[in-house]
Each structure stands twice: as structure tokens, then as C-alpha cells.
Amino acid sequence: MSDGVDHSKRRTLTIAAGAAGGVGAAFTAVPFVASMLPSAKAQAAGAPVEIDISRMEPGQRITAEWRGKPVWVIRRTKEQLKGLDDIVPYLRDPNSELPMQPDYAENAYRSIREEFVVLVGICTHLGCSPTFRxxxxxxxLGEEWRGGFFCPCHGSKFDLAGRVFNGVPAPKNLEIPRHKFISDTVILVGADDQGVA
Ligand code: FES
Structure with missing residues (x-):
């Protein structure tokens, strides 16, 4: 199980950039440098990020980075999905009525596909990054716990759909960024069918 930044994707990008550099250098260095600048700027400005989920096992979480923020993808097991129903009485906004997600995630699982949820990994209290539990x-974490996230800063709790518990400092569910599946195995974060977020 890995819950760190998607290093395999970064390696791929690094290798690709290196290969492009080699090709560019064979012709002239100046166009290569110029052509890379917009890409770097676009990344800094928050260009959409692709996340490869092809090797995710049920129950696993992976972390990527988008606009300088951690973005989590969690592949939930059947047992964990059932837990999302059981936990409803303990939640502040179980039906996602506050605008913390795009409309296609305003459902019981806060997701496009039941199994996979995409969350911004920043606590809605004061911005710590909660721990995956x-x-x-x-x-x-209490006998009602069915899996989720615990914020070590002031004790806020969220379920595996990022929904906040009652009686904790965090006022809202975790944010769900705009995203879409661009294939069965790749999620694009930061854009959807309505365009770039
Ligand atoms: S920042 Fe998470 S509970 Fe305060």
C-alpha cells in the first residue's frame, strides 16, 4: 500500500522531459528552453493533473499534487462503502448540501464512480492535512468509526467520502475538486466536462 505522492508518474514526467531535452539539444538549445517555459508556468498556475489509478488496490489511497495542494484518490472496498451508510447519523452534512463539491459528486458516495473518491486533503478547519485511517x-476514534480521516491538529474527523462528523472543529466536508475520468484508469483533476476549474 502506498499513500505518498505518485512518484511513478513524476518519474515518467522526468524521463519524458529528459528525453525531450536530448532531442532539443540536438538541434538548438534556445527553442527547447523557450518551449518548456509555458508548461512550467501552466503547472504553477494550476494546470489539470492526471492521476493513474490502474494499479490501485481496494482500500488504497494515493496522493497527487494539484495547485500546491494534496489531492487524494481512495479506492473504497465494499465494506467501506457500506460504512458510508452506517455513519450518516454522526455527520454534519451527510447529503453534501454545502457547496464543497461539483454537482456530479452530490450523492451518497460523493463520487462519479462508487469506488473512487477524489478529495483535497486539507482540513476545512485551519488547513492541516488529516491522517488516513x-x-x-x-x-x-469511537465505536461508530467506519474508516476515514482524522485531523491531528484539533481532532476533526471525516468519513471515507470526506464528510465531516458532528461536534468537531471543522465546519465543512472536505473539498472535492472538479475532475473526470478520461479513461478507465486515469482521472483528470482540475477540469471536467465544463472546462478547466
Ligand atoms: S486544522 Fe483540522 S481540526 Fe483544526
Whole structure:
């Protein structure tokens, strides 16, 4: 299980950039440098990011980076999906009525496909990054716990759809960024059918 930044994708980008550099250098260095600048600027400005989910196992979380923020993709198990129903009485905004997600994520699973949820990994209280606690039973988080995220800064709790619990400092569910599946195995974060976020 990996829950770090998607290093394999970064390696791919690095290798691709290196190969392009080699080709560019064979002709002239100046056009190569010039051609790379807009891309770097676009990244800094928050260009959409592709996340490869082809190797994700059920229950796994992977982390990418978009606009300088951690973005999580979680592939939820059947048991974890059932837990999202069980936990509803303990949640502040179980039906996602506050505008913390695009309309295609205003459903029980806060997702386009039931299994996969995409979340901005920043607590809606004061901006810490919550800890992934996927276990369905966790003695330290209460008997109602069905997997989710625990913020170590002031104790906010979120379920595996990023929905905030009642009685914690965080006022809102975790943000769901605009995103879309561009294939069965790749999610684009930062854009959807309506355009770039
Ligand atoms: S920043 Fe997460 S609970 Fe305060």
C-alpha cells in the first residue's frame, strides 16, 4: 500500500522531459528552453493533473499534487462503502448540501464512480492535512468509526467520502475538486466536462 505522492508518474514526467531535452539539444538549445517555459508556468498556475489509478488496490489511497495542494484518490472496498451508510447519523452534512463539491459528486458516495473518491486533503478547519485511517473499527476514534480521516491538529474527523462528523472543529466536508475520468484508469483533476476549474 502506498499513500505518498505518485512518484511513478513524476518519474515518467522526468524521463519524458529528459528525453525531450536530448532531442532539443540536438538541434538548438534556445527553442527547447523557450518551449518548456509555458508548461512550467501552466503547472504553477494550476494546470489539470492526471492521476493513474490502474494499479490501485481496494482500500488504497494515493496522493497527487494539484495547485500546491494534496489531492487524494481512495479506492473504497465494499465494506467501506457500506460504512458510508452506517455513519450518516454522526455527520454534519451527510447529503453534501454545502457547496464543497461539483454537482456530479452530490450523492451518497460523493463520487462519479462508487469506488473512487477524489478529495483535497486539507482540513476545512485551519488547513492541516488529516491522517488516513481506513480501518473500519478503530478503538481510539469511537465505536461508530467506519474508516476515514482524522485531523491531528484539533481532532476533526471525516468519513471515507470526506464528510465531516458532528461536534468537531471543522465546519465543512472536505473539498472535492472538479475532475473526470478520461479513461478507465486515469482521472483528470482540475477540469471536467465544463472546462478547466
Ligand atoms: S486544522 Fe483540522 S481540526 Fe483544526
Amino acid at each position: 481506513p480501518e473500519v473499527i478503530a478503538a481510539d
